[in-house]
Amino acid sequence: MSEVDLEAALKALASERRLQILEWLKDPVGNFPPQEHGDPLEHGACNLFIVEKLGVSQPAGSRHLKVLVDAGLIIATRRKGWTYYRRDEAAIALLVSHIATI
Amino acid sequence: MSEVDLEAALKALASERRLQILEWLKDPVGNFPPQEHGDPLEHGACNLFIVEKLGVSQPAGSRHLKVLVDAGLIIATRRKGWTYYRRDEAAIALLVSHIATI
DNA sequence: TAACTACATAACGTGCTAGTTATGTAGTTA
DNA sequence: TAACTACATAACTAGCACGTTATGTAGTTA
Numbered sequence: 495m496s497e498v499d500l501e502a503a504l505k506a507l508a509s510e511r512r513l514q515i516l517e518w519l520k521d522p523v524g525n526f527p528p529q530e531h532g533d534p535l536e537h538g539a540c541n542l543f544i545v546e547k548l549g550v551s552q553p554a555g556s557r558h559l560k561v562l563v564d565a566g567l568i569i570a571t572r573r574k575g576w577t578y579y580r581r582d583e584a585a586i587a588l589l590v591s592h593i594a595t596i
Numbered sequence: 597m598s599e600v601d602l603e604a605a606l607k608a609l610a611s612e613r614r615l616q617i618l619e620w621l622k623d624p625v626g627n628f629p630p631q632e633h634g635d636p637l638e639h640g641a642c643n644l645f646i647v648e649k650l651g652v653s654q655p656a657g658s659r660h661l662k663v664l665v666d667a668g669l670i671i672a673t674r675r676k677g678w679t680y681y682r683r684d685e686a687a688i689a690l691l692v693s694h695i696a697t698i
Numbered sequence: 699t700a701a702c703t704a705c706a707t708a709a710c711g712t713g714c715t716a717g718t719t720a721t722g723t724a725g726t727t728a
Numbered sequence: 729t730a731a732c733t734a735c736a737t738a739a740c741t742a743g744c745a746c747g748t749t750a751t752g753t754a755g756t757t758a
Contacts, residue, residue, distance in 0.1 A: 550716085
């Protein structure tokens with residue numbers, strides 16, 4: 495994400511649930527159950543855990559995650575049939591620096 | 597605005613038109629015609645000028661301004677029948693500092 | 699007071715967002 | 729191969745955002 499679409503990124507952030515997801519992903523180990531496979535520190539938290547913790551249906555949860563992925567704020571990793579999500583700290587920092595010029 | 601409602605502020609920012617308004621208000625003198633009354637540096641730009649430059653109807657323009665006012669990002673001043681808007685730099689800086697912790 | 703002006707409010711249409719349940723599909727496991 | 733699992737997609741609904749035109753209203757000016 496070299497070019498920042500400020501409006502798109504702000505729309506992605508302007509949601510209580512998605513802010514919540516980003517917050518949880520700061521500490522995947524502390525915020526989610528232990529994962530059998532997939533290192534939470536390396537790849538992030540499992541889709542299923544995030545969706546369940548959100549308390550919405552699976553499609554609704556997956557869509558929120560997709561919005562964050564499309565905005566370049568989190569990174570998805572598929573592994574062994576599961577999908578893990580982690581924050582893209584570099585992209586978030588870049589976005590924050592852009593927002594700071596508002 | 598001591599308490600920051602992050603979601604509400606982000607929703608206010610997540611609009612091309614409102615980002616545009618905030619940008620214009622950085623330099624009211626440069627971005628708008630000279631005003632008969634109301635110092636643009638002290639009170640900001642006149643509602644009419646902003647709405648016209650947005651290129652939308654008067655009610656639509658006024659609503660965008662109201663969203664920004666309600667989010668605490670700009671300050672409205674009524675004077676002699678006109679309403680002027682200026683950035684609330686302190687509030688914006690505070691908001692940016694909160695966003696930086698996302 | 700009367701007319702005008704600036705802005706707000708009302709009423710309405712349209713498209714997007716976010717939720718749901720149902721179903722499809724690709725990859726994993728037995 | 730067959731069954732299962734994780735996730736995506738489809739189809740639908742409800743609510744909100746944003747635009748419009750029409751109208752109301754408060755403050756200013758003559």
